[in-house]
Amino acid sequence: MKMHHLTYLAAVLLTTGSVSAKPDEPIEIRKPTTYVVPISVSGFEGEVESVLTFDLSVLGMEITTPDKAAYLVNGSQNGRLQGSLTAAGTDHALWARAYAGGLIRAQAHAFANDIVKEIRGTAPIFQTRIAFRLQNGGTTEIAVSDFDGYNAEVLTHDGTLVDGPCWLPGGRGLLYTSWKNGGEEILEHNLSSGERRVFAGFPGANLSPEVSPDGRKAAMILSRSGSPNLWVCNLDGSGLEQLTHTRDEDSCPTWSPDSREICFVCRSGRAELQKVSASGGPARPVRLAGAYGNSTSPDWSPDGKWLAFTSGSGNFTICVAPADGGDTQKLVAGEDPCWAPNSRTIVFCRRVSNKRILCLLDVPTKRVKDVRQISGSCSEPAWAR
Amino acid sequence: MKNANLIGVIFLSLALAAGVTGCKHRPPSVTPIPDDTGGPPKPAAHASPDNGGVAGTPAPVTTDTIPLSNGDYAPLFEGAHNEDRDKFKADTIYFDFDSSTIKESEGAKLQDVANYFKDNKKVEGLIMEGNCDERGTEKYNLSLGERRALAAREYLANLGVDPHRLKTVTYGASKPVDTGHDEAAWKQNRRDDFVLVTPK
Numbered sequence: 001m002k003m004h005h006l007t008y009l010a011a012v013l014l015t016t017g018s019v020s021a022k023p024d025e026p027i028e029i030r031k032p033t034t035y036v037v038p039i040s041v042s043g044f045e046g047e048v049e050s051v052l053t054f055d056l057s058v059l060g061m062e063i064t065t066p067d068k069a070a071y072l073v074n075g076s077q078n079g080r081l082q083g084s085l086t087a088a089g090t091d092h093a094l095w096a097r098a099y100a101g102g103l104i105r106a107q108a109h110a111f112a113n114d115i116v117k118e119i120r121g122t123a124p125i126f127q128t129r130i131a132f133r134l135q136n137g138g139t140t141e142i143a144v145s146d147f148d149g150y151n152a153e154v155l156t157h158d159g160t161l162v163d164g165p166c167w168l169p170g171g172r173g174l175l176y177t178s179w180k181n182g183g184e185e186i187l188e189h190n191l192s193s194g195e196r197r198v199f200a201g202f203p204g205a206n207l208s209p210e211v212s213p214d215g216r217k218a219a220m221i222l223s224r225s226g227s228p229n230l231w232v233c234n235l236d237g238s239g240l241e242q243l244t245h246t247r248d249e250d251s252c253p254t255w256s257p258d259s260r261e262i263c264f265v266c267r268s269g270r271a272e273l274q275k276v277s278a279s280g281g282p283a284r285p286v287r288l289a290g291a292y293g294n295s296t297s298p299d300w301s302p303d304g305k306w307l308a309f310t311s312g313s314g315n316f317t318i319c320v321a322p323a324d325g326g327d328t329q330k331l332v333a334g335e336d337p338c339w340a341p342n343s344r345t346i347v348f349c350r351r352v353s354n355k356r357i358l359c360l361l362d363v364p365t366k367r368v369k370d371v372r373q374i375s376g377s378c379s380e381p382a383w384a385r
Numbered sequence: 386m387k388n389a390n391l392i393g394v395i396f397l398s399l400a401l402a403a404g405v406t407g408c409k410h411r412p413p414s415v416t417p418i419p420d421d422t423g424g425p426p427k428p429a430a431h432a433s434p435d436n437g438g439v440a441g442t443p444a445p446v447t448t449d450t451i452p453l454s455n456g457d458y459a460p461l462f463e464g465a466h467n468e469d470r471d472k473f474k475a476d477t478i479y480f481d482f483d484s485s486t487i488k489e490s491e492g493a494k495l496q497d498v499a500n501y502f503k504d505n506k507k508v509e510g511l512i513m514e515g516n517c518d519e520r521g522t523e524k525y526n527l528s529l530g531e532r533r534a535l536a537a538r539e540y541l542a543n544l545g546v547d548p549h550r551l552k553t554v555t556y557g558a559s560k561p562v563d564t565g566h567d568e569a570a571w572k573q574n575r576r577d578d579f580v581l582v583t584p585k
Binding site for chain 1: 449463485
C-alpha cells in the first residue's frame, strides 16, 4: 500500500516536473493533470454517491477501493453533506467541509467541485448548464439541462425545426436559428422572461449565431449577399458588417476568448478552419498537421489555447489542436465539441444506432462519460460559460 | 441581344476576377439581365478548358452570386399563398457528396423549371430548398444546403428567371427523404426541392 502511494507520488513529480526548490520561494507542487487518478469514495449512498462518482469520473478519475486509491474521499450525508479529502498514505485530511442549503444533489456537486479543484486545479463545472437541440420524430426543439443531463427542460414548443443554440454571457438567454416562420431566422430567447424576438431575419439564410465572450457582438452566417458568408453585428443589431466574401459557403463561427478574432469553416476544396479579425481584413488558414478530410464545428477553449473541432465526413472524430495551428490530436469518435468553462472538459455528440446522445470528454485522459439520457435525440450542445 | 449577352458574360468575368484578386472589396452586385428573345444564356458553371472549351473563347466563366433582397419577394412569399410541392417534384436536382456544383445531368430539370416561369406571366414564385446527407456536422450542412439552393437560383437566373421570385431555404440534414445510412440513401438526400408558390 505504502509502496503504491510512493510510486504514485514519484509519478506526480516526474510527469509534472513540479517542485520549485529555489531559496526564498514557496515550494509549489503543481496538480497532477494529465493522467487518470485513482480515488475512493466512502460513506455515501444513493444520489450523493452517484453524483460524486459521476463528477469525479468526468474529470478523468477512476473510482476504486481505498487500498488502491491515490486520494480518499470520506464523509456522511445525515441531513447535510459533510466530506473530507485525504491523500493516500497521510494521516490527516487535506480538508474537511460541510455543505448546507439547496438540494442534496447540489451539495454533492459543490463537494465534487472542491475535490476537483484540489486534485486537478481546474475551474468548477459541476453546477453549470448546457443547452442543446432535442429531436423527436421530424421536429427539433431547444432544451437546457445541468451539465450532466439532469434537470432537463424543453424551452421551445414550436413543432418545427431549430438549430443548435448558443448562450448569451451569464446564461441569461440563448440565440438559435428557428424555422417557425417558414425560412430560417435567428431568435433571441430570454430565459428569465421566456420572451423571444427576431435577432436576425434577413433575406436568405440566417444561421449559426455565436455571441462574443465579452457579450458585445454576435457572429453569424448570412446569405443576403448571395453566398453563405460570415457577418458580425452588435447585440442590439446595429453595426452589421460582412467579414468574408467567398463564393463557397462559410460556416460554424467561434470566437477567441478576447473577442478579437473569429475562427470559422471555409470550404476551398475541402472544409478547413480559418481565422479572421472581428473588425475585418483577410482570413488566414489555421495550419493543422495530422487533420484529414473536412475540419468543421470548431470551438475555441475559454483559456484561448485550443481549438476543438470535428474531423471527417460521416465517421467523425473529435480533435484538438493549438489555437495558432500545429499538431492535431485525435481524441474520440464524435462531433460538435464544446468546451466547458474549465478548458479541459468537452461536451460533444455521438451517433448510436438511430439516435444521438451527448457525452462528456476529459481531454487529457480521453475518458468519456455519457450524460443522463432523455427521451429523444440530443445534439449540438453548448456549454454556458 | 447576343451582344448584350456577351457583354453580360464579360462583366461577370470581370466582377469575378475582381472578387478573387481584391478580397477586401465587396463583390459587385450583378443581376443577369433576362433575355426573352435570344434564348437562354448558356450557364457557364461547367465550362472548362478540358470539356469543350472552344478555341479562342475566354477563360471559363462561373456565375457570380446574386444578392438576395426582401423588398421584391416579400409580398409574394410572406403574404397569403399556396405552396405546391408536387408541381416540380420530377425536377428535384441531386448533388455529389460535399458539392454544390450543378451537375450537367440536372440541367434539363432546371431548364424545365425555367420554362415554366418564362411561359408564365403570372406573379408566381419558387421556394428552393437545399438539403444534405448526414455526413456533415449540422452547422456545416446548413451552410452547404443554402449554397446548393443558391447554386440553383443562380442557374435559373442565368436562364432568364427573375431572381426576386426565387427564395432559398436550407434544411441541412434535417429533412432526409431516405433515413438510411448508406450511399443509396445519401444520394437521395443531397438535393434541391422546388416548391411553386402562388398568391391566394
